[in-house]
Amino acid sequence: MRIILLGAPGAGKGTQAQFLMGKYGIPQISTGDMLRSAIKEGSDLGMAAKRVMDEGKLVSDDIIIGLVKERIAKDDCKDGFLLDGFPRTIPQADAMKDADIKIDHVIEFDVPDDVIVERMGGRRVHPASGRVYHVVYNPPKNEGRDDQTDEELIIRDDDKEETVRHRLGVYHEQTKPLVGYYAAEAEAGNCEYHKIDGTQPVGDVSEQLNKLLD
Numbered sequence: 001m002r003i004i005l006l007g008a009p010g011a012g013k014g015t016q017a018q019f020l021m022g023k024y025g026i027p028q029i030s031t032g033d034m035l036r037s038a039i040k041e042g043s044d045l046g047m048a049a050k051r052v053m054d055e056g057k058l059v060s061d062d063i064i065i066g067l068v069k070e071r072i073a074k075d076d077c078k079d080g081f082l083l084d085g086f087p088r089t090i091p092q093a094d095a096m097k098d099a100d101i102k103i104d105h106v107i108e109f110d111v112p113d114d115v116i117v118e119r120m121g122g123r124r125v126h127p128a129s130g131r132v133y134h135v136v137y138n139p140p141k142n143e144g145r146d147d148q149t150d151e152e153l154i155i156r157d158d159d160k161e162e163t164v165r166h167r168l169g170v171y172h173e174q175t176k177p178l179v180g181y182y183a184a185e186a187e188a189g190n191c192e193y194h195k196i197d198g199t200q201p202v203g204d205v206s207e208q209l210n211k212l213l214d
């Protein structure tokens, strides 16, 4: 199964990706996580990406498209994958199409901006696994520690309110047009398009996802 998770920063893509990965045994391809590990490694890509990400802007299409194509070509993607945070621009979506990479389901998480800003303030992440928590809405079993490894959770550098607002602006301008893009793709019979109310509790969103993907 090949799935695209579409939605604003903080809409819950990473959170739901964790459930879907387990359920369908397909890898999560999070371009954000890939860039953050490049930053941690201190590679040239990481150095260039850090500046852009800290400002809440998008990394260039060429770089991202190259990364994703290389990742999708790996063995573990043969039976499908979950794209989280990609595509994020029309050229990125076109690149998938030009490469003949078919998508089965596009899932849009609909969450208003005010809710997003509140969520991001409480987000905590486990960088090594991509597991995501919220101090109130999805708390870890032990405060500040990952459920599975007991390692320390961190706050992402781009979760400052000012940066979050900037990221939301970028989302509306550059990513939101993909809603129409994939609605048209679904109309043409190339994929299924589902819109989910992402303001529901985490478990309810998962349940709804399960129903529509089964």
Ligand code: AP5
Pocket (backbone or CB within 6 Å): 007, 008, 009, 010, 011, 012, 013, 014, 015, 016, 030, 031, 032, 033, 035, 052, 053, 056, 057, 058, 059, 060, 061, 064, 084, 085, 086, 087, 088, 092, 119, 120, 122, 123, 124, 132, 133, 134, 135, 137, 138, 158, 167, 198, 199, 200, 201, 202, 203, 205
């Ligand atoms: P990326 O890491 O992809 O960030 P994003 O898209 O902005 O999304 P987030 O990871 O912030 O949110 P999410 O939807 O995964 O929400 P989450 O589940 O964590 O990208 C970071 C940067 O990298 C970009 O700004 C850009 O610079 C660059 N980049 C990445 N991809 C790129 C691309 N394709 N092209 C160009 N540049 C790219 O949840 C958020 C919080 O809410 C958590 O605390 C969670 O516990 C909580 N939560 C989740 N669901 C619920 C719920 N239903 N109810 C209550 N709380 C909830």
Ligand code: ZN
Pocket (backbone or CB within 6 Å): 013, 014, 015, 030, 032, 084, 085
């Ligand atoms: Zn995420």
